[in-house]
Amino acid sequence: MPVLKLWQNDICREISFSGMPTLVSLLLQHGITAAHPCGGSGICGKCAIRAEGALSAPTAAEEKAGTRLSCQIMLLGDAEVWLREDAGVIETSGSAPVLGTAMDGLFGAAVDIGTTTIALKLYDLKTGTLLAQEGAMNPQYSIAADVMGRIGAAMGGLLPMLQDMVTEVIQAMLTKACARKDMPVEQVGALVVTGNTTMLYLLTGRDPACLSCAPFQADCLFDRMDTLLGIPVYYPPCMNAFVGADITCAVLDSGMHLRQETALLCDIGTNGELALWNEGKLYVTSTAAGPAFEGAGISCGCGSIPGAIDRVWTENGKVQIHTIGNQKAVGICGSGLVDAIAVFLETGDIDETGAVDADALPLAEQVALLPADVRAVQLAKGAIAAGIRTLLELAEVAEEKIDTLYIAGGFGSHLNVASAAAIGLIPRALEGRVTILGNGALSGAAQLLLCREAVSRARELAQHATHVTLSGNSHFNQHFWEAMFFGDEDIFE
Amino acid sequence: MDLQEISLQLQAGKAKIVKTLVQQAIDEGIPAQQILEEGLLAGMNVIGVKFKNNEVFVPEVLVAARAMNQGANLLKPLLAQDGVKASGRVCIGTVKGDLHDIGKNLVKMMMEGKGLEVIDLGTDVAPETYIQTAIEQDCKIICCSALLTTTMGVMADVVKAAEEVGIRDKVKIMVGGAPVTETFCHQVGADAYTPDATSAAEKAVEFCSCT
Numbered sequence: 001m002p003v004l005k006l007w008q009n010d011i012c013r014e015i016s017f018s019g020m021p022t023l024v025s026l027l028l029q030h031g032i033t034a035a036h037p038c039g040g041s042g043i044c045g046k047c048a049i050r051a052e053g054a055l056s057a058p059t060a061a062e063e064k065a066g067t068r069l070s071c072q073i074m075l076l077g078d079a080e081v082w083l084r085e086d087a088g089v090i091e092t093s094g095s096a097p098v099l100g101t102a103m104d105g106l107f108g109a110a111v112d113i114g115t116t117t118i119a120l121k122l123y124d125l126k127t128g129t130l131l132a133q134e135g136a137m138n139p140q141y142s143i144a145a146d147v148m149g150r151i152g153a154a155m156g157g158l159l160p161m162l163q164d165m166v167t168e169v170i171q172a173m174l175t176k177a178c179a180r181k182d183m184p185v186e187q188v189g190a191l192v193v194t195g196n197t198t199m200l201y202l203l204t205g206r207d208p209a210c211l212s213c214a215p216f217q218a219d220c221l222f223d224r225m226d227t228l229l230g231i232p233v234y235y236p237p238c239m240n241a242f243v244g245a246d247i248t249c250a251v252l253d254s255g256m257h258l259r260q261e262t263a264l265l266c267d268i269g270t271n272g273e274l275a276l277w278n279e280g281k282l283y284v285t286s287t288a289a290g291p292a293f294e295g296a297g298i299s300c301g302c303g304s305i306p307g308a309i310d311r312v313w314t315e316n317g318k319v320q321i322h323t324i325g326n327q328k329a330v331g332i333c334g335s336g337l338v339d340a341i342a343v344f345l346e347t348g349d350i351d352e353t354g355a356v357d358a359d360a361l362p363l364a365e366q367v368a369l370l371p372a373d374v375r376a377v378q379l380a381k382g383a384i385a386a387g388i389r390t391l392l393e394l395a396e397v398a399e400e401k402i403d404t405l406y407i408a409g410g411f412g413s414h415l416n417v418a419s420a421a422a423i424g425l426i427p428r429a430l431e432g433r434v435t436i437l438g439n440g441a442l443s444g445a446a447q448l449l450l451c452r453e454a455v456s457r458a459r460e461l462a463q464h465a466t467h468v469t470l471s472g473n474s475h476f477n478q479h480f481w482e483a484m485f486f487g488d489e490d491i492f493e
Numbered sequence: 494m495d496l497q498e499i500s501l502q503l504q505a506g507k508a509k510i511v512k513t514l515v516q517q518a519i520d521e522g523i524p525a526q527q528i529l530e531e532g533l534l535a536g537m538n539v540i541g542v543k544f545k546n547n548e549v550f551v552p553e554v555l556v557a558a559r560a561m562n563q564g565a566n567l568l569k570p571l572l573a574q575d576g577v578k579a580s581g582r583v584c585i586g587t588v589k590g591d592l593h594d595i596g597k598n599l600v601k602m603m604m605e606g607k608g609l610e611v612i613d614l615g616t617d618v619a620p621e622t623y624i625q626t627a628i629e630q631d632c633k634i635i636c637c638s639a640l641l642t643t644t645m646g647v648m649a650d651v652v653k654a655a656e657e658v659g660i661r662d663k664v665k666i667m668v669g670g671a672p673v674t675e676t677f678c679h680q681v682g683a684d685a686y687t688p689d690a691t692s693a694a695e696k697a698v699e700f701c702s703c704t
Contacts, residue, residue, distance in 0.1 A: 213590025
């Protein structure tokens with residue numbers, strides 16, 4: 001039987017196989033989760049891998065990418081591959097929950113299942129003390145980076161696998177968190193697990209077909225008790241197919257609904273989820289920003305990995321960069337991308353329409369922005385900005401009336417607010433009114449765990465939310481065209 | 494009058510000026526077809542190439558297309574009078590289950606900029622709607638757009654539906670959208686995949702001139 005040698009961190013693992021499997025299928029079979037952002041269709045070129053031995057000839061996609069891609073390689077015999085260690089940064093920061101009537105049990109955990117990462121916090125339910133926290137990559141990422149890819153995979157028969165993947169990771173995280181405090185997992189008496197609607201569908205093994213196409217009607221919005229890993233679990237309410245329990249939790253965490261304020265909450269990811277609180281009413285919507293801010297679709301884009309450029313600024317007119325871990329620059333992540341665009345707008349290398357008068361804008365020896373990358377950012381930021389404008393318009397709220405702009409989520413936590421305002425991702429008028437929530441979904445889930453009173457508040461928020469649909473909305477389309485530009489230049493007279 | 498000026502103003506998105514200039518050209522007795530081709534379509538052609546090269550972006554295409562339509566509306570009755578026909582008729586839509594329309598709209602604009610007549614079926618379009626339109630309106634091409642991996646499969650149904658009603662040899666089927674690839678196009682048995690709006694319009698013109 002032929003053997004595949006897998007190298008990672010100088011450790012070799014051998015896998016024997018029969019037939020001519022694709023590399024990605026063999027890796028998956030053995031629980032090795034390498035990222036395949038485009039779902040293995042060979043478009044994104046992000047699953048670049050060093051491979052040697054008896055392999056299929058490079059495909060057209062690989063020729064184009066200029067490298068072997070793990071989604072394209074077919075193993076013909078003995079081979080060796082070298083896996084990259086992607087140590088992502090998991091966002092667990094956020095506000096401390098207030099202790100009320102906690103859920104039953106001695107200890108409990110709040111979990112946020114993000115599309116990319118999973119975060120967990122373990123609490124003492126009697127004192128409300130935070131005991132431990134854990135972060136992990138969402139292993140479903142290896143199936144597809146975005147929710148639609150995973151919904152497709154689930155419908156294609158992988159639902160049990162997707163469910164197992166995430167359940168196992170939660171179990172491992174819980175075990176690890178308990179081990180840190182030398183306590184048996186059996187003492188965990190309650191869980192609150194939040195996430196976007198799709199993530200909760202996949203975790204609970206629900207068929208997500210209804211989320212896959214228009215009219216996108218979720219047939220379950222959770223807000224229910226269940227059992228997970230033999231522990232009672234509460235799934236907070238989702239608002240619709242695209243605005244999930246994570247947003248309900250983030251709104252809860254922001255506390256906007258308890259104050260006499262007009263507030264906007266943004267969670268910027270592949271989908272930008274928006275929630276507006278005005279005069280006792282909550283308006284929610286989601287807008288498809290695409291994966292640009294997560295590094296996909298950007299020529300030199302990458303996740304928050306060591307060597308990713310995460311900050312760009314100018315000093316005496318010269319472009320300066322910072323990389324994660326101060327390592328040699330290997331690519332650029334979302335926060336660096338927003339900075340870079342802001343800097344090049346300032347230097348005039350990118351004009352207000354997004355045109356670049358050069359073949360490339362170099363940032364480091366091997367990292368440069370291409371004109372097409374700038375266009376991808378224009379689409380992404382245009383979608384978010386247009387979503388905000390449409391939501392405000394329909395709720396009849398003027399931009400200036402907003403007291404606080406809450407930014408939730410991992411990307412938002414590392415975002416330079418001034419740069420985000422400079423490129424028009426967030427309204428310029430709100431630059432000085434921003435509060436960064438961190439992982440607001442996780443903090444909100446912890447709030448529910450430690451204070452049952454919050455459950456009814458979450459329920460009320462979700463049930464009374466006004467949903468704004470942006471697809472095919474003529475206001476949105478008009479704002480989208482306008483918001484793609486960087487300046488205030490008005491060509492739509 | 495120099496029709497080049499119409500082209501330049503169109504590229505700058507100046508709808509009002511384009512409208513005025515087109516009227517002026519008509520008044521000067523320049524044939525409508527010549528105004529269309531050397532003024533409006535020439536301008537859109539430049540925009541199309543610039544868009545493909547990332548020199549201009551979606552908003553510029555939109556305003557240029559608006560300017561073109563303003564001018565074209567003045568020309569339409571005259572072209573009909575002269576018996577000038579569009580070089581081909583196309584129907585376009587985003588497939589059933591999918592509501593994304595930005596890319597589809599761009600393709601429509603670029604195709605109109607190539608002098609094609611485009612019937613826009615909107616979004617969430619059922620396979621039978623494409624087929625029915627193609628038959629009733631005598632379209633040479635059906636264009637399908639999808640932005641979701643979960644909806645792109647509908648394109649296969651469109652191809653199948655065309656086969657079932659026996660018009661597959663009379664109509665070309667073009668596919669596009671972010672998740673769509675050349676390989677996928679072959680898998681579903683469509684005729685062409687193009688990666689951007691400009692290429693789509695070029696391909697459509699090629700198909701129309703072949704038949």
